[in-house]
Amino acid sequence: MSIFNQKSKFKVKTEVRTVRQAVAPKPKPKPQPSAATPSSTSGAKSRKNGLLSAPLSRASPKSVSPRASPRPTEASSSSGARKRRAVSSRSPASPSFSDSEDEDDDWEDSLDARKRMKRAHWAQQPRDPNRIVRHPKLWTGASGDETDIARLPIIHASRFASLEQKCQPVLGLVPNDVRVKLQYPGARHPERYELVWGKDKIDAVKDIMKVVNFVASTYLVDDEADFLVDQNTGICRRLEKSKNTNDGMVFKATLREYNERILSLQKKGTIAKNVDAMRGLPRDLVAFILDQVYDRTVAPNVELLAKYENGTDNVYGELLHPFISDILERTNAKSDQVFVDLGSGVGNVVIQAALEIGCESWGCEMMENACNLAEAQQKEFSARCRLWGIAPGKVRLERGDFRKNERILSALKRADVVLVNNQAFTSQLNDNLVNMFLDLKPGCKIVSLKTFVHDNKIAENDVATSILDVEHLTYPEEYVSWTSASGTYCISTRRG
Structure with a gap:
């Protein structure tokens, strides 16, 4: 349940495929035990991940990565607008208990149902044979x-x-x-x-x-x-x-x-x-842990994120957990890879990638308040992962302009997945990014809210056209902080 009165980001339609396994019923009427699986809407507040852009902190949707939002006025200009709405719903895998004495379902069949619910709980878990949890x-x-x-x-x-x-x-x-x-x-x-x-x-x-x-x-x-x-x-x-x-x-x-x-x-x-024996984590557990971290670090100070510079790259917005999970799945991110978030805001996306995938995860942000909150999140995240007994990937958060930060520029050369929420970036900053992409290794995936390849450019003079293959995709409703509507994004692949 979100501690803020805003719609939970977990109660959304996702594009992720679910696995259902049918189990034949067995005949023996006995009392029905229900599975105890946690809700995918974590009791903690449904966090929005803020992602301010590095050189000019950029707009970002609500997911785990804070970025600049296109129109951070009513939705993101005030701290109250960023507060989540409470939701008291359960995921299909959540336990449901009843005081009814009229239960006449087959007991063994109900055991099978419990096992099916547990399988469903793990259905969206990334499976990585090299992951050490x-x-x-x-x-x-x-x-x-x-x-x-x-x-x-x-x-x-x-x-x-x-x-x-x-x-x-x-x-x-x-x-x-x-x-x-x-x-x-x-x-x-x-x-x-x-x-x-x-x-x-x-x-x-x-x-x-x-x-x-x-x-x-x-x-x-x-x-x-x-x-x-x-x-x-x-x-x-x-x-x-x-x-x-x-x-x-x-x-x-x-x-x-x-x-x-x-x-x-x-x-x-x-x-x-x-x-x-684990080789990954269920998405709902990942979301819950991230919410616990956010609720104890960012949420009490969320008003600090209301300060933005309209008309510049320094705009605040967030991508929500389900969006980031889908991105990590679509880019086939693995624990032995490198993830880089350019404009990482309060660090939500960076720590989600480290927790959900177990990969080396980098972020760079230039807005001071967001950087301070990101460091608070990183500290709590590290301690809370130990509480849960989970080893995340290495998290590295950098301050400053990602176009000039030497550690980020070095990490980009090794990166397998790069996230940049360029929803509200200026054309100049987008052009700077394209030049940075020249140093990416072949096959590196670049996830962005807007394409770097434009129809109105001359192909022979357009660097992006010559080095990137672009796939245009649509995300569902409730995937970003600045609007409840669906939208488009791109996954670009660096050519060899």
């Missing part, structure tokens, strides 16, 4: 190492959603009873929450339940997850029921049990074994 410091307890008890430098949810922040207790709790801790699958150090609610604040109850659901769907195999997803006695079921009955003490007791069980699985090496 496990974080090198994923805690197992096997060595008796106590260093993980030391506080990880995460920003706890209670910092922004607490009684001190004028939030109100939920679940019938009194102020003295709202503090809880949440265990993650990758580290021994828990996150602090307060079971409170406030407008435009992190919803602690939903955030906690989503983490538990992701652990069940992603980190544990079917039998291992039974204590979480069993329809009658599972922890997911009991958390949902205590929420619906407003029973905060039962919610807290159930959460303590979850924490103890996860620590036990860590010590046994169960979670490490399962993460070792």
Whole structure:
């Protein structure tokens, strides 16, 4: 659920192909256990990734990469316009629990349904045989190492959603009873929450339940997850029921049990074994982690992004997570490749590529406020990946004009995928970019909102025409921050 009152970017039509597997029903009427899979609309706010352009920070759509927007007036000139709208919808893979006693579905058939839902959860996961997902410091307890008890430098949810922040207790709790801790699958150090609610604040109850659901769907195999997803006695079921009955003490007791069980699985090496077997991450988990990072770094300071220079390349806009996921899939990005975002804003696209693909990921931005927020995101992203036990690709964020930054110019020579949101760029800056593309290696993919090859140019004098093969594509509605309408973009390939 977004903590801002704006339409979630995850509730959109995507062009990604989904895989459905039919399973023949088995005849034996028994109670139906439902799968516990997390919602693709992460409980955290649906973030917009801001991408200011490097030399002149450019406009960018909402995805994971902040860029300049064509018309950043009503939609992006004020911080309020950038706030997300709350959405309380679930993805088809989300768990659904019912108190009905009339369930007469076949129990074994329902088990199959749960497995199908889990397969659907993984259906959009990028599969890369060379990807190493496990974080090198994923805690197992096997060595008796106590260093993980030391506080990880995460920003706890209670910092922004607490009684001190004028939030109100939920679940019938009194102020003295709202503090809880949440265990993650990758580290021994828990996150602090307060079971409170406030407008435009992190919803602690939903955030906690989503983490538990992701652990069940992603980190544990079917039998291992039974204590979480069993329809009658599972922890997911009991958390949902205590929420619906407003029973905060039962919610807290159930959460303590979850924490103890996860620590036990860590010590046994169960979670490490399962993460070792992963070769990618489900998109909904990627989006949720990115939202957690954004909600604790950029969202509290989003008004800083309202400062832009209209009529220049220094315009703010964002590309949303689904758009970036589609781009990464279409360009066949892999963990052993290099991704470069020219005009990376607050760094959303850079860290998404590093997390979703595991690749070396570079970004360059020149707007000071965006650069500061990008660095805050990078720090929180690094710590939170350790909480989840996930090893992202290397993230490198640079400040300044990407036309002059030597590290970026060097990275471009090795790049496999380059993203540049040139929606609001001047023709001069676009021409400068084309000259930079001369140094790209053959086969490098360039993703842009506008083409660099124009019909009104003379082919023999047009550098872009001579070095780029262009594919024109359309993105669906709700893929960028400055408009809810669909639009066009290009993927250009550097010729050999």
